[in-house]
Amino acid sequence: MRFKASIQNISIFTKLTASLNSLGNFAWVKLSDNQVCFTIIPEQGTQVWAVLSIDSIFEVYNIQSAANNVVNLEVPLAPLTTALRSALQATSASIRLTKKDNIPLLALTIVTNSSINPRGAISTTGNSQEDSAFGNGYEESAFGRERETIVTQEIPVKVLSADSVSGLHEPRCREPDVHIMLPPLAQIKGISDRFTKLASGGAKPGAGMTAANAPRSRLELSANMHGCLKLSIRTDAMNISSVWTGLTNPELDPSQVQGGEEGIAEHPSTRMKALGSADGRSDQGWATVRIDGRDWGKVMSVGRLGGRVIACFCHEHALILYVYLPNDNEGEDESVLTYYMSSYSA
Structure with a gap:
């Protein structure tokens, strides 16, 4: 099972996950050869079924699995949104499915370039300090008067079997009035x-009352x-x-x-x-x-x-x-x- 893609529209991807996160903590993400689907099915409240063309978010896109090149994941939206926000000023970004200690992960790799002025101060195109704080590790290399910073952030996910999601379907509604x-x-x-x-x-909510139960x-x-x-x-x-x-x-x-x-x-x-x-x-x-x-x-x-x-x-x-x-x-x-x-x- 493999998935790797370069992200061409970080802004749209970030806004999408942030919007979905307001309605649910986890999304069922279905990756296939021709589209990417995000689904939110909360216990109560609004359901979301998003069908995205690959080109709307990704550029180079590769997926491979024994199940007709379909990969189903349960993805926590808050960590994914946080990671994507740190990549808003990146030079480039890519995402891939990997494993660490037998735990499946989505690894978001962010590349930023910094220029070194004559006095030796560094001007960065991205927020490298924030990226390093969120990332699990980073590398730096200097070429001439530019420095490239690479940060990889890892989001734990669950891989779902085809059988476990086969019963999920969009709500059936009659023709609209x-x-x-x-x-x-x-x-x-x-x-x-x-x-x-x-x-x-x-x-404001009174004693013993929260925003959730108001x-x-x-x-x-x-x-x-x-x-x-x-x-x-x-x-x-x-x-x-x-x-x-x-x-x-x-x-x-x-x-x-x-x-x-x-x-x-x-x-x-x-x-x-x-x-x-x-x-x-x-x-x-x-x-x-x-x-x-x-x-x-x-x-x-x-x-x-x-x-x-x-x-x-x-x-x-x-x-x-x-x-x-x-x-x-x-x-x-x-x-x-x-x-x-x-x-x-x-």
Whole structure:
């Protein structure tokens, strides 16, 4: 079993793992010949199924295993994110699967270059002191007026058998009633956090209460097929909402819908489009879900990756978010993160 790759986009890789880490401590990582998959399945809360094209993160990529060149790993996200952050200013970085004392490891090797000025002081392109602090070892070599620093950081992982993950699959949801392109997630997150804070009165957890067991605030998220999105929160003391209009409802692709054109004509979103209005004032044609405010705030952290986000509403049942990462190369497969959030009952 072998895996080794050079990383061409440290920033995206770091933002991805940091975003996933907000929702779970460990990820199931599936490495194959043509894609890399990250999956978070917490005991409760949002599930994430991310399918990334190899080129979105890696450059030179080699994988080999007896199981059709597929390697399944359980990876702790916090140590991986910390290691990647130390490589943000690196000249180059690579990652490989290895072993030490029979313990499987992901070894992240970071290379930084330093220049030596005429007085002998060293100017470093990366943070070598921080890298050395996190790394398990490093080497230095000087060539002329430059010094190359190599740091290797090791993250313990578990190798999973194909049988142990064969039963894992994405949640099954019915066809959505509404699908809509979301505005910038940073904008939604700012309003969501403000609503959640108002609902809790801005109070800090009291004696015997932690942030983890503090009362939860539930947000109500609604959308229609006329470009309208509404974010609301209701308590005994208040009822506030924020509405966006003029958003895009993507057209369905007949090749992706069962029954083609006829299937689109009978699709729930087509029936919903016959209701409602573009000004958002009609009470008809809305699909609604109720979600945990704190969990939603964590999901919104994926906005740091950029890209477009399509929200699919299954009325009173679930919200599915499709986050498409920016793709600079036309014709390449898109990388998409899929978030599944169950709706609370009214």
